[in-house]
Amino acid sequence: MSQTNRLSSGGLIDRRKPLSFQYNGKQYQGYEGDTLASALLANGVDIIGRSFKYSRPRGIVAAGAEEPNAVMQIGASEATQIPNVRATQQALYEGLVSSATNGWPNVDFDVMSYVGKIGGKMMPPGFYYKTFMWPQTMWPTYEKYIRKAAGLGRSSTMKDPDQYDTLNHHCDVMIVGAGPTGLAAARAAAATGARVIIADEQEMFGGSLLSSRELINGKPAIDWVRTVVDELSANPDVVMLPRSTVNGYHDHNFVTIHERRADHIGDRAPVGMTRQRMHRVRAHWVVLATGAQERPLVFAHNDVPGVMLASAVTTYIERFGVVPGNELVLMTSNDDAYLTALSWASTGRKVVAVVDSRAKADGDLVKQVIDKGIRVIFGSAVYDVDGGTRVKAARISGLTADGKKLTGKSETLSCDTIASSGGWSPVVHLSCHTGSRPVWDDNIIGFVPGETQQKQLIAGGIRGHYDLLDCLTEGMNCGYVAAERSGYGPVGKRPEYKVARIRRSPAMPLFLVPHLKPISQAPKQFVDLQNDVTSAGIELATREGFESIEHVKRYTAMGFGTDQGKLGNINGMAITAQVLGKSIAETGTTVFRPNYTPITFGAIAGRNCGELFDAKRYSAMQPWHEENGALFEDVGQWKRPWYFPKSGETMQQSLNREVLAVRNSVGILDASTLGKIDIQGKDAREFLARVYTNAWAKLGVGKCRYGLMCKEDGMVFDDGVTSCLAENHFLMTTTTGGAARVLEWLELYHQTEWPELEVYMTSVTDHWATMTISGPNSRKLLAQLTDDIDLDKDTFKFMDWRPGTVAGVPARVFRISFTGELSYEINVSANHGLQVWKKLMEVGKQYDITPYGTETMHVLRAEKGFIIVGQDTDSTLTPYDLGMGWAVAPTKPFSFIGKRGMAREDAVKPNRKQLVGLMAKKPDVVIPEGSQAVANPNQPIPMTMLGHITSSYYSATLGRSIAMGLIRGGLDRMGETVYYPQADGSVIEAEICSPVFYDPKGDRQNV
Amino acid sequence: MLHIFCPHCGEYREEEEFRCKGQAHIARPLDPEACSDEEWGHFMFFRQNTRGQHRELWVHSTGCRKHFNVIRNTVTYEIEKVYLVGTKPETEGAAS
Amino acid sequence: MSEVLEPKKASAAGTVASAEPVYALMDQRPADMSNAESPLSRFRWQVSSSGKNVGVVARELALLGHFILRGNVANADFVKGAAEVLGVELPGTLKSNAKGNLVVRWLAPDEWLITVPGEQAFAIESNLRKRLTGHYSLVNVSGGQTLLVLSGADAVNVLRKSCHYDVHDRNFPVGKVVGTTFAKAQCVIRRAGQQEWELVIRRSFADYLAAWIQDAAQEYGFAVK
């Protein structure tokens, strides 16, 4: 079958460039400039899918974003599958592979058609809720088959081979829509020197002018389009985005645009080009020139393939050179649709009749049609359709003036195509995205944008103004106004547009064409084609008490499809109003939300995927860690060495080896990730006293001190060591994960509560590379690498720091310990971190220096009962709950942060959860972290829970397991036994003890 | 995505550069120890849930790291005023 | 969260210099710089295969001296002293001042970033310490960050893919400095020339940002100097 419906001339397609494509396994041919839909129609393909619920055959209805039926699966390979592509918006390219989304196993014969036939009775609206939700356990089973049979498209199971990205923009005037209105607006705004962006979802700019025969300034409209496009292209401050759908309009004039950069080129984007791009635009002013979509009329069997929108038929003829049938019946309630009869007649194919619901009409277009000798039947309507897989005839009858009832005799008009038009619905979707409600306008028989908070102008079709001259003029005016309000212009000479006005006779408000039978008994009159919502369904919903339009929508699923009810919603609202005996204005409309059309996940993710999904932070010593086989642990965004396995080792074996190396000789840890804040100013000490719970007044130069930070509620939120570098100069350390949070918190207090304190804080986390050497041999090792630091144990004591040179690099060395061993924390400028680390490894070889990671560090500190904030704490524990009352100085003169909070009645009540040590009775059992403690393991569920395990390890030092955890009143329950029931039914028995498992007097760190 | 004027940078910036720190003008009691548990609880936990003009404290996190106050309309999302910490301009209808 | 309505203002006037050194000062740069590693010195760049059509060129200005200076512009002697030592005024809001290889960038109303050639770093730090009065802070952050310069006709497009700040000539003239988000990190951007953008990149984020930048630049043709 070749292109039987293709005209030999006309349209904007290039007949010299044939393209072959595949649809449902068959090869077809179209031309460059086609959409997939126009190419299918050219080839006489009538059925492009099956309906969702009733599995009825469906054909192409529209020519744009509103298409409900022609929703395709595209992709030549598994990796390039894209579901739910509207054939009307998919440009044809050589080798395009497509298949119908709906209709498993195929569109011509499928399982659901049998279900569907019964289903007509079986599946009324609310069917899913009523039937399948009960019993609830069966729902997954039903859903699986319904979804499979209905076919909602499928995404690829493989990684998308294409790339996507985001581009940010700022502009003065953002114009949505490049039809006559938008182009006139862009031209005007650009002429003022303003920065302009104009976007349109279609392949090329021009909108309605692409299929128009009107003249602008005496020339074909398409010539004007080309002139303006050329003019705008030459302006460096204009960004033109065809194939770009403005999908969201957000607060403060933020607009998101989905550009399909390569979807028209091939199955995959060319090398070096992203397939799709999200444009994120912040605009001073937005001009909505989104135009209008034609509203179909609702009548019985209006879903039979061959029933189409009138304007779509015109578009296929005028723009694509495709006549989608042989014999046309046009059903209309307005003058505009007469253009379709004129276009059809011009192709030499037969216009059987124009059926006009109005008693009379004498507009220019009507006259032209009558003059051509085409039969026009006034005061009548198509109320039913004959035919199954294609229209065979239209049944018409007289209609009362109010459109509520049929009158007179029926007549059957033989035809294969019925074009219908109920008038225009302004495309108000974007105007609703920021919360504005559209308003019904009786004059234009449609909703127009309501009041908005946005700096937004509207022009042309979106206001219900359809005359070309009005569109051009309004667009131009909006362009100038938007530019002027953004600080540009005014311009002296404005272009003039000369367009012959078309006189139109008044349109008639008609939505549902009545049938001979009442709604509930009439054959199906489809409102929402994609979701198979009928007028009877809406009536049933209202009868069951769903009177709010939002409820009707949810109950019937009207507008829930991938087309979001672009064709059906207004008719649905009108029918709801009619059934309820209300006006449409009273019934109101549902609200449209982003996105206007479906969008790929790739475009949303952009570059933020794979390796670039999130920032990864590394220390200066990362190359060494990688070369030496470290496994890494995520700590916030940081990648920290977790442990350094040697070949053949299990994780536990590695940890044991690393732990024992620290206890017996020397280990080395990369501690660079700790947050570090440089604090300077004469009030630095006072500031520290206010933000830490302990005292700082007497900390001398050269000394370090551990501190706890609480929030105002008295609960611990960070900890670390702060050192006095000079009288007015301190270096604070924070937890790795808390660094940014703590700095912002300190700034908050300084800026808002205590601006009189002379103190400045600066992050130096990245500046210092920090390596901790820990173990009895650490002093000997350090001594071999420094000659200007006195390491004598009586002069460089525990909790002292000294400046000096280590391995030839200026360093600050802090004698602090998180392992309980003799330790030195060496800080050098990170530019020299790697070289110093390597030197330590080289010289440390004689002591068998052992690199250790975070997991080993956790074991070592747990052996000493040192907490990790965020692991052993969870924002519900005071320092007292942690057994760290020694770190609180309640007598400090200033009421430090947390002091009042920890004195609250609740914070001092008995039996609070407190941190204790826990030893499993069986020393080889490591109690799983998170295990809940109970006093009586035989208590029936729900059991009384006393607390949970926060840290739990096997300690190689002690040759047994150790744990820390919270227990109600735990500090007073030393020696008691608690039980940890496990998911497998077993129970672990443990004894409450001090959390300091090793070297309780702290001798080892003081040597 | 709000567009927020930072009074310290003197420019509008994208919301992603900022963090909202909650209701503004929650003054820390000068003598916390003198507060009853109830008074302290109000300072700690009680916040307005305003419909309309709401005073908020924001920080320009990835810019100048400075805090400032805004009056934001919670219905329209319009930012009606931006002002420095330590000041409190009167605004018709704004909850204090 | 919290706020006093009429805070006591910090005094702007200089305080009497103490005899004790109230701030720690240390030359953190070793004499032997042969083993120094800048944040991007080991990054494995992937440049476009063809040499022609290079739209974006990346160049690290490695191992400079970086200092964060904070102080109160109401203290005239602080402002004057800084200008004397640096040879340029402290720039105002969102501006930078440069003299030769020394660049001062405004970061906040009380905060500037000074970059100088590495070998001059300690002298400038010492001189500032000697000269400045009143409440101020000076912090050496040379190891914690680096400068990455993106140049070429499409450098601006890499920025537009990476941050939401408006980089149009009318909003971002040469010399302007802006702290903003960049990919999922933070960045200070200075427009050093018509087609030259200088990014201040934190060391720990350097690999991530370099990978991001080269990925964003691929379509324009990418080279590294």
Ligand SMILES: [Zn+2]
């Ligand atoms: Zn700011």
